[in-house]
Amino acid sequence: MKRSNQFLFLCFIAIIATACSTGSTSYKHGDYYKACLESIDRLRSNPKSSKSQSVLVTAYPLAKKTALREIDNALLANQPDKYDILVFQYERLNQLADQIYSCPKAYELIPQPTEYVSELSKAKQMAADQAYELGTKALNLGTLDQARVAYQYFQNANRYVNGYKDALKKMSDARFYATLRVIVQKPYTNANFQYSADFFYSNLLNEIRQNSQNRFVRYYTPEEARKENMKTPHQYIVLNFEDFSVGNVRESTNTTDQKRDSVIVGTVKVDGKTYNSYNTVKARLTTFRREISSGGVLSLRIIDAQNNQELQRQNLTGTYVWHTSWANFKGDDRALSDEQKRMCNREPQVPPSEQDLFIEFTKPIYSQAVSYIRSAHSRY
Numbered sequence: 001m002k003r004s005n006q007f008l009f010l011c012f013i014a015i016i017a018t019a020c021s022t023g024s025t026s027y028k029h030g031d032y033y034k035a036c037l038e039s040i041d042r043l044r045s046n047p048k049s050s051k052s053q054s055v056l057v058t059a060y061p062l063a064k065k066t067a068l069r070e071i072d073n074a075l076l077a078n079q080p081d082k083y084d085i086l087v088f089q090y091e092r093l094n095q096l097a098d099q100i101y102s103c104p105k106a107y108e109l110i111p112q113p114t115e116y117v118s119e120l121s122k123a124k125q126m127a128a129d130q131a132y133e134l135g136t137k138a139l140n141l142g143t144l145d146q147a148r149v150a151y152q153y154f155q156n157a158n159r160y161v162n163g164y165k166d167a168l169k170k171m172s173d174a175r176f177y178a179t180l181r182v183i184v185q186k187p188y189t190n191a192n193f194q195y196s197a198d199f200f201y202s203n204l205l206n207e208i209r210q211n212s213q214n215r216f217v218r219y220y221t222p223e224e225a226r227k228e229n230m231k232t233p234h235q236y237i238v239l240n241f242e243d244f245s246v247g248n249v250r251e252s253t254n255t256t257d258q259k260r261d262s263v264i265v266g267t268v269k270v271d272g273k274t275y276n277s278y279n280t281v282k283a284r285l286t287t288f289r290r291e292i293s294s295g296g297v298l299s300l301r302i303i304d305a306q307n308n309q310e311l312q313r314q315n316l317t318g319t320y321v322w323h324t325s326w327a328n329f330k331g332d333d334r335a336l337s338d339e340q341k342r343m344c345n346r347e348p349q350v351p352p353s354e355q356d357l358f359i360e361f362t363k364p365i366y367s368q369a370v371s372y373i374r375s376a377h378s379r380y
Contacts (some may be wrong), residue, residue, distance in 0.1 A: 023055040032063035033092055040099045040106045047105035057109055060096065064114060067093050080134070083127035087160065090120040124160040131157040132167060139174050144234075144380075147178035148216055180217040180234050180380045183225050183305070184208075187239040187298065196358040197241065200366060204239075207370050217380040235311070236303040237373065242315065244296025246357045255286045258335040283331030285340055292351050294361040295319035300369055302376055314372055318365035320357065324349040 023039035026032075039056040042049050067089040074085040097113035100106045135153030138146040151174035158167040186201045188194065209219050225233060259282045266277040295318060302312040327343035329336060336344070352360070 022049060022051040023059065024051060027055050027059050032059040032066055033096065035059040036063050036096055037099060040103045043105040044103050053105070053109060056106055060100075060110055060113070063096060064093060083123055083130050084156075086123035087120065087127050090116045090123055094120060128157040128160040128164045128167075131160065132165060132170075135167075135170060135174065139170070139177065142177070144178055144180065144216070147174050150174040151178050151216075175216070178216045180377065181220065181225075181230065181232070182217065182235045182237055182377075183220050183222055183230075183233050184237045185222060185239060187241050189241050189244075192354065193244075193246070193358045196355045196362070199359060200362045201239065204366060204369055207366075208373050211370070211374055212377070212380075215377075215380055217377045233305045235305055236301075238299075238301040238303060239369075240299045240301075242297045242299045244294070244358070244361070246294040246354050246361075248293045250291045250293065252289050252291075253286060254289075255284060258283045258285050258329075258331075258340070260335045263332075263334050281332040281335045283329045283333060283335040285327060285329045285336065285344075287325060287327040287343065288348070289323060289325045290348060290351075291321055291323045292357065293319065293321045294357040296361055296365070298362070298365045298369065300372060312376055316365045316368040316372070318361045318363065318368075320360035320363070322351060322357065322360070324351070 021038045022042050023035035023037070026038055027035035035055055036059050039052040039059065042052040043056065046052070071086050071089050074082040079085065093114065093116050097115045100110050100113040131153045135150040135157065138153060139150035151171055154167045154171040154174055157164045158171065184201075184205055187197050189197045205219060205221065212219065219237075220228075220230070220233070259280055261280045262278045263281045264276045265279045265281070267274050268277050269275075298316045298318075300314050300316060301310055303309070304311050325343065326346045326348050327340065329340075329344055333341060333344075351357075
């Protein structure tokens, strides 16, 4: 207990030390931007902190110099993301200025922090131009992967300059071409179980659609695809209950002799006094158990809609066993346990309908199917 308390105390000290950082550690590691933010934060709560004052005065010029060097290097190297770098660094410099202005002691130490408002505005415009151009080139390549790249570029263009050209429309176009369109076909079975098969299909479709939100994959029913006049799906998911059986009944009985010693069976009188009479009581217990088992196999195939080639296939299995038990006895019920007595008072339960049994054995198949489809489309 003592060692545990000591550990907690040290953790508390570490948290306090981190919260009250003067910025000196970040400064020593060459992260001048972070050192400035930490020293300013400390000066808000403790304006007299000489160490934080020293760090801020020393680190701020270095933070500016470092950011401007990154900007110059990006322009000289003509990097593809050079304007992204410019935006990033100018935003950091402006943030430092805002932080200094909002801290009286920091403002006293650095009365004229440099702001790069016009430079940032120009950089954002150039970054939007660049992102839009790169997005257009990527989209014109006509592939799923490049359409996703294009979507990010158009998103960035609109982020840098809100309402930039038709970036929002281009984002919508890119998302459409980047999205894997998958038609999920309903499993068909005989009429007795089609309702349950439809229930399975509806739940599966809802689950995989929920999992695909904010991703580049969309699942359709055949009816939805026809309604949208879809001519170019990418894949089909074909579901089929290859083999199943419902309502296989198995009954068993087991008879055992039960006895209990030293049970009061009456009284006797000895010399005018009454005493309990003890003996062994016996009963013959017969227990009954009825099981109804159901199970089946669902084949799940993913088909390339362009060439009708099978991309993946998996057989998924599920089982379900329903049971009920009851008992009867002959003899003295005092030989029975409380549970055995309850079993003797119990009637055999009415089994579920075949539709419900079908649904039960498909539950483990359902979870396997969701995981399999999720894994198959995880990169989208």
